[in-house]
Amino acid sequence: MINLLVVDNHPIVRKGIELLFVTSPHIQVVGGVGNGEAIFEFLKENRVDIILCEIDLPKLNGLTALRRLKKDFPEVKTIIFSAQPEGIYAINAIKAGADGYLSKTAGIITLKEAILRVHEGGTYLSNDMEEQMKKGRRVGRSGSYYRKLSTREIEVLKLISSGRKNKEIAAELNINEKTVSTYKARLMKKLQVDNIVDLISRAKLLEL
Template sequence: MSIEVLLVDDHALVRTGIRHILDEAPGLTVISEASSGEEAVEIAREKQPDVVLMDVNMPGIGGLEATRKLAHVAPDVKVIVVSVHAKDPYPSRLMEAGAQGYLTKDCSGDEIIAAVKKVHAGERYLAADIARQLADSLLSGGKGTPLDQLSQRELQVMLMIIQGHTVQSISDKLFLSPKTVSTYRHRLFQKLDVDNDVGLARFAIRHGLLDESAMDSPPETQ
């Protein structure tokens, strides 16, 4: 029986490239594509693919929240993250959220195929550099950066702020009250020792969570 795969990425060209790789692999079938976390959750709930290849930075709730939601609404669906982000906190937090694998977008087609097959078989699959990083973090007690003190929800709110979402937008997408989102925002400022959203964006750039070009249009959360 063929392994059914859902591709999730907001860039159509990336989805096309991965689909071409998987279509050439015996025993793998791409059954659908999604361009946002919300769309991924709905398609996975409806079609129940075997494996989801999940991007992280996307419009809407993004890959972290989508992975967390899939663990609840489609617990049999296995998630492999495919991201440009190789540095923590992304790998550790995505695995905590329920992902069974983590690849970087510079991996080979053969590695994507191998990851899909291993994760479908019930194993975890981590790119070699990701595995080393997580091992180093474990040995050091996981206290490498100020980001380690953030909860899953705080990190999710932070990622949405630095992507330019307003408090109301975050409230709508995460089903939280604006007051609760504002509370998370102020906790972030305190924990990360920043004064505003621009400071938060600069912090994110220093820690590899945001590309420096994003500062051309800094987030303005209201």
């Protein structure tokens, strides 16, 4: 039996996935939490094989949580299950330590397939994403911009666009405020903007 932890800030999503697998002979939802920090508290007390995790989470975002998971709980596998654009976030999620990336538009059969593949030691990406990787390019018009950014830069950009202040970003990523300012300067240069307002606007535009 595969023990699955669902991490999503929407209770209806957590409950829906729990009900989805209630009669499954292979997959059992052992819990659900609504923020990134709660993942680690849960793992201290419970055995989990796979985490199904959203990127947009309170307290600790999904990409940052991935880094900690690979350090503190390397035996636990993680599938990012998100509404965020696959063409922008999938590769960076894999780089950060994810074992798979699945869009929330995927069907039930695809979700089960992803969980089983990752449990068997494989990596799950959609057929379209795998094809794009083979061709060496990203999906979507915004890919040319995001291709310039490192995984850490995308983490910082995500937090900036969600309204976090430098001090909050520094605390969440475990870096100092000066480093956050450096990342902001790099992001503005790479995304060709001159101020923080335009940077946030560009970040939101790229996610459309």
